[in-house]
Amino acid sequence: MLNLLWILLGSYVVGILLPLCLPRRPEVQSLAASAPAIVATSAGIVLGLLGITSSEPVTISLASTIPLLAFSIRIDPLAAFFVLTISLVGLAASIYAIGYVRHFDGRASVPVLGALFNGFLCSMTLVVLADNGIFFLIVWELMSLLSYFLVVTEHEKAEVRYAGLFYLIMTHVGTAFIILTFLILFYDSGAFSFEAFRHPKQPLPEGMRTFAFLMALIGFGTKAGIVPLHVWLPYAHPAAPSHISALMSGVMIKTAIYALIRVYFDFLGGQFPWWWGFVVLFLGATSALLGVMYALMEHDLKRLLAFHSVENIGIILLGIGAGMIFQSYGLKELAALGLLAGLYHTINHAMFKALLFLGAGSLLYATHARNIDEYGGLLRRMPWTGVFFLIGAVSISALPPTNGFVSEWLVFQSLFLSYQLPTVFLKLMLPIAAAILALTGVLALACFAKAFGISFLALPRSAHARHAEEVSAPMRVGMGLLAAFCLVLGVAPMVIVPLLDRVIAPLAGISIEEKVLAMDGWALAPVNVEFSSLSTPVLALLLTGLALLGWGLAVVFGGRLRTRHYKTWGCGINLTPRMEYTATGFVQPIKRVFSTVYQPTVKLETEFLHESRYFVKRRHFEFHIEPIFEKYLYNPLVAFFTTMADRLRVIQAGSLHLYLTYIFVTLILLLLLAV
Amino acid sequence: MQVLSYSGSQLVDLCSALLLLTCFAIVAQRRLSACVDLFALQSAFLVMTAALVAYLTGNQHLYIAAALTGVIKVIIIPRVLKKVIDRLNVKRELVMYVNVPAGLLICGGLVMLAFFISQPIIPLGFLLTRDSLAIALAIVLIGFFTMIARQKAVTQLVGFLVLENGLFLGATAATYGMPLIVELGVFFDVLIATLIAGIYTNRLQDAFDSVDTNQLTVLKE
Numbered sequence: 072m073l074n075l076l077w078i079l080l081g082s083y084v085v086g087i088l089l090p091l092c093l094p095r096r097p098e099v100q101s102l103a104a105s106a107p108a109i110v111a112t113s114a115g116i117v118l119g120l121l122g123i124t125s126s127e128p129v130t131i132s133l134a135s136t137i138p139l140l141a142f143s144i145r146i147d148p149l150a151a152f153f154v155l156t157i158s159l160v161g162l163a164a165s166i167y168a169i170g171y172v173r174h175f176d177g178r179a180s181v182p183v184l185g186a187l188f189n190g191f192l193c194s195m196t197l198v199v200l201a202d203n204g205i206f207f208l209i210v211w212e213l214m215s216l217l218s219y220f221l222v223v224t225e226h227e228k229a230e231v232r233y234a235g236l237f238y239l240i241m242t243h244v245g246t247a248f249i250i251l252t253f254l255i256l257f258y259d260s261g262a263f264s265f266e267a268f269r270h271p272k273q274p275l276p277e278g279m280r281t282f283a284f285l286m287a288l289i290g291f292g293t294k295a296g297i298v299p300l301h302v303w304l305p306y307a308h309p310a311a312p313s314h315i316s317a318l319m320s321g322v323m324i325k326t327a328i329y330a331l332i333r334v335y336f337d338f339l340g341g342q343f344p345w346w347w348g349f350v351v352l353f354l355g356a357t358s359a360l361l362g363v364m365y366a367l368m369e370h371d372l373k374r375l376l377a378f379h380s381v382e383n384i385g386i387i388l389l390g391i392g393a394g395m396i397f398q399s400y401g402l403k404e405l406a407a408l409g410l411l412a413g414l415y416h417t418i419n420h421a422m423f424k425a426l427l428f429l430g431a432g433s434l435l436y437a438t439h440a441r442n443i444d445e446y447g448g449l450l451r452r453m454p455w456t457g458v459f460f461l462i463g464a465v466s467i468s469a470l471p472p473t474n475g476f477v478s479e480w481l482v483f484q485s486l487f488l489s490y491q492l493p494t495v496f497l498k499l500m501l502p503i504a505a506a507i508l509a510l511t512g513v514l515a516l517a518c519f520a521k522a523f524g525i526s527f528l529a530l531p532r533s534a535h536a537r538h539a540e541e542v543s544a545p546m547r548v549g550m551g552l553l554a555a556f557c558l559v560l561g562v563a564p565m566v567i568v569p570l571l572d573r574v575i576a577p578l579a580g581i582s583i584e585e586k587v588l589a590m591d592g593w594a595l596a597p598v599n600v601e602f603s604s605l606s607t608p609v610l611a612l613l614l615t616g617l618a619l620l621g622w623g624l625a626v627v628f629g630g631r632l633r634t635r636h637y638k639t640w641g642c643g644i645n646l647t648p649r650m651e652y653t654a655t656g657f658v659q660p661i662k663r664v665f666s667t668v669y670q671p672t673v674k675l676e677t678e679f680l681h682e683s684r685y686f687v688k689r690r691h692f693e694f695h696i697e698p699i700f701e702k703y704l705y706n707p708l709v710a711f712f713t714t715m716a717d718r719l720r721v722i723q724a725g726s727l728h729l730y731l732t733y734i735f736v737t738l739i740l741l742l743l744l745a746v
Numbered sequence: 747m748q749v750l751s752y753s754g755s756q757l758v759d760l761c762s763a764l765l766l767l768t769c770f771a772i773v774a775q776r777r778l779s780a781c782v783d784l785f786a787l788q789s790a791f792l793v794m795t796a797a798l799v800a801y802l803t804g805n806q807h808l809y810i811a812a813a814l815t816g817v818i819k820v821i822i823i824p825r826v827l828k829k830v831i832d833r834l835n836v837k838r839e840l841v842m843y844v845n846v847p848a849g850l851l852i853c854g855g856l857v858m859l860a861f862f863i864s865q866p867i868i869p870l871g872f873l874l875t876r877d878s879l880a881i882a883l884a885i886v887l888i889g890f891f892t893m894i895a896r897q898k899a900v901t902q903l904v905g906f907l908v909l910e911n912g913l914f915l916g917a918t919a920a921t922y923g924m925p926l927i928v929e930l931g932v933f934f935d936v937l938i939a940t941l942i943a944g945i946y947t948n949r950l951q952d953a954f955d956s957v958d959t960n961q962l963t964v965l966k967e
Contacts, residue, residue, distance in 0.1 A: 727902075728894055731890070735890050738887075739887075742859070743863070745863070746862065
């Protein structure tokens with residue numbers, strides 16, 4: 072296993088250096104960046120699988136001269152599972168990048184992009200493998216900084232620079248809270264190794280544990296994009312190149328989920344009061360609902376997907392939160408089920424969100440536009456991309472037979488099983504969370520009906536869309552790989568559930584593989600087969616069967632099957648793209664229903680003909696939704712800090728003598744204090 | 747041996763005291779070129795002190811440090827500074843933030859402070875140079891004070907160099923000098939700092955027609 076680790080790290084190093092050394096030929100350079108990444112991610116997949124299945128965690132440690140820091144790595148099932156997820160998405164993204172980065176030639180440096188890509192993948196892998204607090208923080212910061220540099224790839228655009236700065240500030244604030252978490256854990260263990268965090272010399276006092284819980288939630292929540300800390304996602308994800316967005320949204324934000332599980336279940340030993348789980352559940356429900364609601368109002372495809380990441384992080388947290396609540400009441404099987412649902416959704420979301428971002432990248436590559444109102448009719452011109460995007464859209468909308476359905480079903484089941492909890496309050500709250508999740512699912516479906524319908528169906532809405540061409544083979548392979556994973560994870564959960572169970576067993580202290588996989592693995596059950604069960608292969612067969620049946624019935628009883636190509640009937644008028652449903656129009660009913668949340672401002676300007684007001688010359692319609700969190704939370708905070716900084720400027724007189732005096736007075740005071 | 751140690755300690759104290767005395771002279775002196783001369787004198791005393799300590803303790807590398815002090819601080823740096831002064835048409839420090847009598851009083855206070863602070867430490871030492879520690883600290887503080895009290899870049903630079911002399915004396919007093927490699931690094935730093943500050947002073951003259959560093963406040967946003 073160690074050999075694999077060295078291959079993985081070595082390939083990434085090659086991938087960082089090689090593109091920078093080669094002569095200026097973008098095709099060669101992009102290949103030189105992708106080939107080592109493909110090797111490394113393949114090694115990562117094998118390493119992940121071996122790590123999950125091996126009986127003992129593998130550790131290696133390189134001591135350093137810096138106190139408290141050791142470059143130690145530990146491959147336990149939890150870390151291995153995330154290595155697997157990162158590597159699967161990384162593999163698809165590296166293949167995709169071979170074709171995709173070509174269109175950056177001239178706008179950004181292809182070798183630098185390739186080197187950063189490898190570095191980013193490497194740092195993410197090290198984040199989940201790190202076994203020392205300081206080493207973790209170093210690679211965590213490295214991951215944040217590298218992703219920042221990747222976000223500002225097209226730095227000549229002002230909005231990209233703004234997005235980068237926004238992201239950088241948010242991620243650093245998050246890191247500050249993470250450092251606090253580790254300092255609390257360090258406080259009683261006296262060392263920064265994770266082993267010491269796990270087994271402190273004396274147990275942490277209750278107050279400190281609560282503090283650690285909250286700090287970790289804020290710190291890692293910033294990276295994960297939990298509401299209200301999600302504001303950076305819709306800026307940073309669209310600004311980055313699409314295969315980077317796929318990595319950031321698909322896996323980078325998952326490292327925060329990893330860290331939360333690591334801190335709560337591993338370091339704090341899974342011993343916590345019920346309200347911790349409730350807080351996580353509450354934030355999860357809020358993130359899921361608000362994420363999808365804001366996504367609905369977005370017409371920029373990549374911003375839309377970024378808001379969906381907020382939603383899906385919410386769904387993952389619903390599973391984990393439910394698991395935490397069950398854990399605190401000693402319901403071990405259900406705790407394991409909640410965690411399993413959360414982790415299952417983690418890998419599923421990584422697959423379909425990366426797929427959708429790669430799809431969005433292909434659309435961007437083909438049309439040079441991001442607004443879905445400029446697409447239209449692309450299914451005919453880009454059939455492969457269209458089909459892959461559809462698979463991703465079906466998955467994220469949690470429809471069978473795809474993976475999103477299975478994991479959301481498991482989350483639902485773990486929430487419904489709350490009737491076993493002893494308190495009435497929680498018995499009430501968990502089903503409410505399930506109801507919110509149901510609403511989320513419906514809205515997600517509406518959102519992707521919009522995204523897919525407006526982009527791929529009907530007539531092209533712009534010249535860009537009219538002249539779009541299907542993307543190159545590597546890009547199609549990258550997307551196809553992820554689409555295949557989506558289907559496999561959806562139809563065959565018995566492949567992944569045993570692996571997930573091995574990940575969870577050390578954390579929850581119980582193995583539930585036999586109980587979840589009922590009927591020799593052909594059906595899933597939420598621990599208790601009597602409660603409910605779901606057989607995905609049967610479901611998939613049923614769906615295929617029904618489709619075939621419909622087709623068969625049409626053949627047998629339908630009239631003529633002769634195909635006649637003719638224009639769509641438009642009541643005698645020639646159809647133009649201007650007659651099509653727009654994205655804005657599509658979401659109008661939903662906007663009306665939830666106007667309390669959106670607080671929309673609508674502006675309709677009509678210009679009449681001079682001669683008569685019965686004839687309209689031009690109409691201009693625009694609407695905005697209120698960015699509540701930015702307006703009521705972030706703007707006041709920024710204003711506060713600016714005011715404080717202005718106050719502090721008084722002491723910054725710009726005089727050399729004054730600065731010297733400050734130093735002198737401080738020195739004298741410190742000397743006097745020392746005596 | 748006891749006698750040698752005792753009288754040696756007295757000699758070291760005497761040299762250190764001479765260093766401190768030149769400090770006061772620098773604070774009292776308005777003419778720029780005289781300040782530089784006084785600095786050269788102080789550095790010469792420092793060379794004496796270092797050589798004396800080297801002789802008394804048998805630390806060979808202190809001879810090298812002393813020789814380097816001689817070359818750099820007694821010869822090269824004063825020359826550079828003299829050149830800068832020649833190029834400028836400023837010969838005297840006219841306006842000071844703190845006038846000479848008040849400055850001398852403050853420096854007296856600083857010396858007392860230095861002795862007060864190092865009082866608990868000195869009896870713990872066993873080196874024959876231990877009493878110099880308080881003096882070294884006083885020189886550091888006075889050098890710092892000079893940087894604050896003067897307006898002309900050249901005198902501020904002299905203040906910095908005095909501060910550095912104090913640090914060297916402190917290192918010699920506390921541990922018979924730092925390792926040679928550290929000393930070499932410090933000498934190099936001081937030399938470069940002086941050269942840079944010399945260039946900076948010339949640029950200041952060109953930009954503002956003055957070497958008053960309080961002109962720099964206009965650079966503030």
